[in-house]
Amino acid sequence: MKTIVIDPVTRIEGHAKITIDLDCDGKVEDAKIHVTQYRGFEKFCEGRFYTEMPAITARTCGICPVSHVIASSKAIDEILAITPPQAGINIRKIINLAQIVQSHALNFFHLSSPDFIYGFDAPKEDRNIFKMMQTHPQMAKDGINLRAFGQKIIETLGGKRIHPTGIVPGGVAKRIEESQKQIILEQIPDMLKIAQSALEFFKTNLHKFQKEIDAFATFPSLFMALTNENGTLEHYDGTLCFMDSEGNILKDKINPQDYKEFIGEAVESDSYLKSPYYKPLGYEKGMYRVGALARLNIANSCGTPLADKELKKFKALGGGKPVLNSFYYHYARLIEIIYAIEKIEELLNADETMSEDVRRTSKISKSRGVGCSEAPRGTLFHDYQVTKNGIITALNLIIATGNNNLAMNAGVKQAAQAFIDSKNITDGALNRVEAVIRCFDPCLSCSTHALGIVSSKIEVRDHNKKIIQVIDRN
Amino acid sequence: MRAIIGYGNSLRGEDAFGLDVIKELQKLSLKETKLISAHQLTPEMVLELQEADEILFIDTCHDEKNRYALACSLTEQNGLNLSHHISPKTIIYMLKNLYAKFPDFFIYSMMSGSFDVIEDKRRYRESVEIVSRHLECY
Numbered sequence: 001m002k003t004i005v006i007d008p009v010t011r012i013e014g015h016a017k018i019t020i021d022l023d024c025d026g027k028v029e030d031a032k033i034h035v036t037q038y039r040g041f042e043k044f045c046e047g048r049f050y051t052e053m054p055a056i057t058a059r060t061c062g063i064c065p066v067s068h069v070i071a072s073s074k075a076i077d078e079i080l081a082i083t084p085p086q087a088g089i090n091i092r093k094i095i096n097l098a099q100i101v102q103s104h105a106l107n108f109f110h111l112s113s114p115d116f117i118y119g120f121d122a123p124k125e126d127r128n129i130f131k132m133m134q135t136h137p138q139m140a141k142d143g144i145n146l147r148a149f150g151q152k153i154i155e156t157l158g159g160k161r162i163h164p165t166g167i168v169p170g171g172v173a174k175r176i177e178e179s180q181k182q183i184i185l186e187q188i189p190d191m192l193k194i195a196q197s198a199l200e201f202f203k204t205n206l207h208k209f210q211k212e213i214d215a216f217a218t219f220p221s222l223f224m225a226l227t228n229e230n231g232t233l234e235h236y237d238g239t240l241c242f243m244d245s246e247g248n249i250l251k252d253k254i255n256p257q258d259y260k261e262f263i264g265e266a267v268e269s270d271s272y273l274k275s276p277y278y279k280p281l282g283y284e285k286g287m288y289r290v291g292a293l294a295r296l297n298i299a300n301s302c303g304t305p306l307a308d309k310e311l312k313k314f315k316a317l318g319g320g321k322p323v324l325n326s327f328y329y330h331y332a333r334l335i336e337i338i339y340a341i342e343k344i345e346e347l348l349n350a351d352e353t354m355s356e357d358v359r360r361t362s363k364i365s366k367s368r369g370v371g372c373s374e375a376p377r378g379t380l381f382h383d384y385q386v387t388k389n390g391i392i393t394a395l396n397l398i399i400a401t402g403n404n405n406l407a408m409n410a411g412v413k414q415a416a417q418a419f420i421d422s423k424n425i426t427d428g429a430l431n432r433v434e435a436v437i438r439c440f441d442p443c444l445s446c447s448t449h450a451l452g453i454v455s456s457k458i459e460v461r462d463h464n465k466k467i468i469q470v471i472d473r474n
Numbered sequence: 475m476r477a478i479i480g481y482g483n484s485l486r487g488e489d490a491f492g493l494d495v496i497k498e499l500q501k502l503s504l505k506e507t508k509l510i511s512a513h514q515l516t517p518e519m520v521l522e523l524q525e526a527d528e529i530l531f532i533d534t535c536h537d538e539k540n541r542y543a544l545a546c547s548l549t550e551q552n553g554l555n556l557s558h559h560i561s562p563k564t565i566i567y568m569l570k571n572l573y574a575k576f577p578d579f580f581i582y583s584m585m586s587g588s589f590d591v592i593e594d595k596r597r598y599r600e601s602v603e604i605v606s607r608h609l610e611c612y
Contacts, residue, residue, distance in 0.1 A: 059485055102518075110517060133571045141572055148518035162513040 005459010005470050016442075018412055018433060019459045026422030029463075031413040033405075033437060035273035042395045050076060050364075050390045051169065057382065057397070058163045063106075063443055066099040066154060067375030067400070069167045070236070071382040076169035078257070078369030079386055080362040087355035088171025090347050093236045095158050095167060096373065097340040097347075100235065101191075102150025103376035104292070104333040104340075107441040108198060109143025112330060115435055116205055120212065121428035139201070142194045146337070149191050153344070156180050171359035181348050188345045192306065195341060199310065199334040209327065215418035216436045217326030217411025220245030222278050222288035224403065225295040226374050227252065232303035233295060233339055235374040242278055242288065243298050247321045250278070256372030259381055263398065275405045276398055287406035290378025291440065292332035297322040304346065307339035326411055326439040333376075333441070364390055375400040377441055401442040411436040422460075425469065430458055476504075477526040477577075478609060479519075481512040482534055488586035488598060492532035495582075498606035515560050520568045529579040531562045532605065537585035542597040544604060547581045582609075 005019050016035050023029040041060055048056060054072040058065040070092055077084065084092070114127045117136060125131075133140045151161045157176060158164025166173045206213070222245070228238040240254035242262070254262055266275040266283050278286030288294075297318070302308045314335060317323050323332075347353055364386065371382040378400035385394040415436045419429040460469040478499060480492030496511045510522065515531075523529060535545070562581055569575040584601045592598045 059483075106517070130567065130571075133568065137572050140568075144517050144520060144568075144572075147516070148521050151516070151518055161516075 005461070005467060016437070017459060018437075019461060020416045020420060020433070021461050021465070022420075022422050022463065024463050028413070028416040028420050031416035031433070032270065032409055033273075033412055035271045038272045042397060045392055045395045048392050050079060050384065050386045050392055053382075053384060053392065054167065054169070055163075055165065060397075060399075061443060064099060064103055064375050064377070064400075065163045066095055066158065066167070067373060067380050068382070069158075069164060070096055070373045071371040071375075071380045073167050073169050074371030074373065075369040075382045075384045076371070078371065079364055079366050079384065080169060080369075081365035082170055082360045082362045084171035084360055085355065085357045086352040087175060088358040088360075089236070090350060090353040091157055091172045091176060091358060092167055094344050094347050094353075095154055095164065095172075096235055097344050098150040098153035098157075100150075100340045100376050101337055101344075102147045102154070103441075104337050105143050105146035105150065107438075108202075108330060108333060108337075109139060109146070111441075112435075112438055113139065113143075115431070115438075116202065116209075116330075119208070120432050120435060121426070124427055124431070127431070139198075142198065146191060146194055149187055153184055156184070168359065170361050173359070175356050175358050176348070176354060178354070181354070185345060185348055188341060191341050192338065195334065195337040196306070199331075199338065202331060202334055203313075206331075211418075212432065212435070213325050213327045215415050216432075216439055217407060217414060218324055219410060219414065220324060221407055221410075222250065222281075222286065223294035223297045223322060224278070224288045224290050224379055225298045226256075226372065226379060227298055230303070231300035233299040233301070233307075233336075235295075240372070240379070241298050243294075243322060245322055245324060247297075247318075250280070256381065257370045259370065259372070259383075259398070265398065271405075273405050274398070274402045276403050277406060284406065287410065288403065289326070289407045290400060290403040291329060291376075292336050293323060293326065293329045294378065295374060296332045296335060302335070302339045302342075304339050304342035306342055307335055310335045310338060326407070326436065329439045329441065364388060377401050377443055378403050399443075401440070404440045404442065408437055408440050408442065411439070425460065433458065475506050475508060475525045476528045476530065477508045477510060477523050478530045478532065479510045479512060479515070480532040481515055483513060483589075486589045487591045488584070488593070489534045489589050490592075491534045491584045491586070491598070491602065494602045495532045495605050495609070498602055499609060502606075502610055504610065515562065515565055517560060517564075517568065520565060520573065523565070523569060523577070524573060524575060526575075526577045529565070529577045530609065531579065531581045533562075533581065533583050534586045534589075535583035536587070536589070538587040540585040541587045542594065542601050543585040544601055545583045545585070547583065 016033055018033055020031045021029045054069045057068045057072045060068050110129050114132050118127050154164055155161045158166040223243045226234045226238040227241040228234040241252040242250040244250055262279050264277050264279040277283050278288050302311050368385045380400050381398040383396040415433050419432045459467050462468050480496035482489040482492045484490045484493055493511050496509050499509055582605055
């Protein structure tokens with residue numbers, strides 16, 4: 001058996017390598033992602049005072065800190081047994097949606113679009129954002145403008161662009177001023193145009209990628225997402241829902257506080273990334289996907305007009321069943337950008353959002369609290385246990401990217417089997433293996449709590465597990 | 475207009491050097507100067523730099539052997555990159571190629587061996603003050 005190693009995996013956040021094992025005949029026998037970084041937030045947060053948790057856990061990530069602050073604050077809301085006032089909830093939702101816009105925009109415009117513009121087989125010196133700036137400058141600018149829109153909202157309402165401090169237990173630190181609202185609203189039409197134009201570009205070019213659509217993590221799996229009473233797209237509140245690949249609801253209305261009854265967390269010896277699974281089906285059989293694809297599969301509608309129009313077309317891809325092709329994560333993220341912009345406008349125009357009553361306070365009422373929200377990459381859990389004096393005694397985090405670990409591994413194997421031939425290992429084939437991971441837009445620093453640089457590596461091993469080729473992509 | 479960007483992680487010891495320099499500069503009334511503190515450099519930052527004739531980046535550089543030494547590089551230290559954060563070189567590249575802006579730029583770095591704590595507070599403060607004074611008079 002031979003093994004191919006892709007190390008580092010590029011255009012993702014974090015540190016990972018891929019090993020591809022070949023059998024005696026040179027066919028791909030197995031392929032795995034190894035997340036090679038570790039940070040240990042669950043351990044060093046023990047002993048800290050509970051009010052510190054939003055600020056500390058936000059540092060898990062520089063990309064989606066908003067998600068951590070929200071999940072952390074919601075966990076503490078539970079411990080304090082308080083529900084924030086509606087204005088506080090709405091402002092949290094706006095900040096969360098702004099993060100969805102900026103995070104999804106970065107993945108599409110700056111990390112993934114070089115593959116869509118130049119193709120997966122283009123020379124790697126051409127297949128990057130810098131080439132794109134030369135040939136498609138407006139597209140690069142559009143990405144920057146969408147990012148700026150999202151980041152500015154986070155800064156305005158949350159206090160800082162990265163690691164915002166304005167989301168606090170009980171609500172938010174300050175109300176929205178009328179002038180701030182107007183500045184955001186004025187940008188909505190332009191941002192919607194950019195998002196719609198990106199979606200059109202993607203849909204127009206989809207026909208070029210049928211091989212990838214068929215082989216990039218395209219298989220039956222479960223899907224998990226938050227859902228609300230109306231069955232509309234939900235990123236902040238609601239209950240958990242598991243759907244199977246036929247569209248049957250396995251279990252819904254799960255209170256996030258009870259997630260441990262339904263989600264098991266396995267650990268593999270070759271990766272620091274945990275492998276969560278749907279407990280009733282057991283490890284591996286209980287593989288599920290989260291994130292934009294899962295959310296759109298589970299939601300009946302988005303609840304906003306432009307996004308709903310696109311959702312209908314998206315759902316048609318599945319022919320009445322869930323869309324199983326992970327390549328369509330890109331598609332789903334673009335629809336979510338449109339939804340998020342529309343929803344931000346709707347929330348800003350709601351009278352209760354402008355209320356001065358944005359925060360409640362209380363004392364510790366419970367010894368445990370679970371905060372759950374939909375981060376850009378999927379469902380995020382913060383689970384804290386505290387003493388009556390507020391000292392954290394135990395902490396469990398299930399990070400959005402981690403939920404997708406089993407599916408990402410299965411996807412890498414599927415793509416390797418489809419594109420890798422031991423006699424002719426091309427850069428385009430290796431790029432496709434990496435691109436499967438990029439579909440999920442993983443944030444590995446976040447999910448393992450890493451310390452390190454962004455990098456990736458592909459290793460090819462023979463049937464004796466001897467490395468015969470290493471492709472360093474750093 | 476001159477833009478000064480100090481960036482780093484305030485929880486990671488001497489990585490906060492750029493941020494602390496900006497804090498010092500904020501106490502002064504520097505004319506035609508925009509001061510920016512950032513955890514990391516991100517693509518949308520180029521929109522704030524459209525009017526800048528000159529951009530100064532202030533950062534910490536890992537160097538175990540020359541701790542607290544200061545360097546001002548006339549050329550980019552890092553290669554082109556674009557993931558969820560970017561290098562000074564990428565910022566300059568984007569300004570040139572997307573917005574036809576050609577600012578002068580310099581990178582001020584303090585060498586550090588510690589990204590956990592500030593190991594020698596006196597030398598660290600001295601470095602912050604030296605760079606702040608230099609930028610005030612520059």
